[in-house]
Amino acid sequence: MPVLSPQQNAYAQYKNNKIMSASGPELTLMLYDGAIKFLNVAEYAIEKSDIQKAHNNIIKTEKIIEYLRNTLDMKYPVAQDFENMYSYISRRLVEANLNKDKDIVVEINGHMHAIRDNWVEVMKANHVFVKDA
Template structure:
């Protein structure tokens, strides 16, 4: 078996173990990090006029936002605030995907960074270890 295949398998196993061993708050942080990563890829793809790559990565972010929206516990008042933020982001992502507008991607990236940074502060305030932050 070629070495790169073993390395790929080892990395995939590492990522799987990281996800499987993560707490709920850690998983949420991973989702925010993933969304930011995919937005960065989409932004670069738009800059390079790679329409398909931009589309693929914007859709990945849309799926993450949909997942986050679907996991909100609406018994808590703060969930409505998150629902409003996620709804706005989802709407703007559709607009960005249709028009391949980098300005919208940059705006959504700023919002997701702010949400992620606030999430890290909440985790720290609740004595939840923040790995790789």
């Protein structure tokens, strides 16, 4: 296990506290932000022909989407819309990873930005405090 500097340790503790104190909607927003970050890294890695880095970051995005799918409460009609969206994104991520296709990564990143932005608006409409949005 690597030894962290005092600054790194403080930042890691801050991130952990931020996650542990977040509400459900805020955690969902963090997941969307994480997926976008990993897609950005994957896109850059594909451009630089870093196949392993692209693969790892697409897989991280796939895991986030899988988690989001598993947390859907299907008793609400809107959950089916999210399921359809996440299912499409999952299929496209597999295709992007198999072919290391930057265009698909860019497409999915666009969808994730739109989903994230809509989620922020839903949070605001429901008076959920949105930090750093």
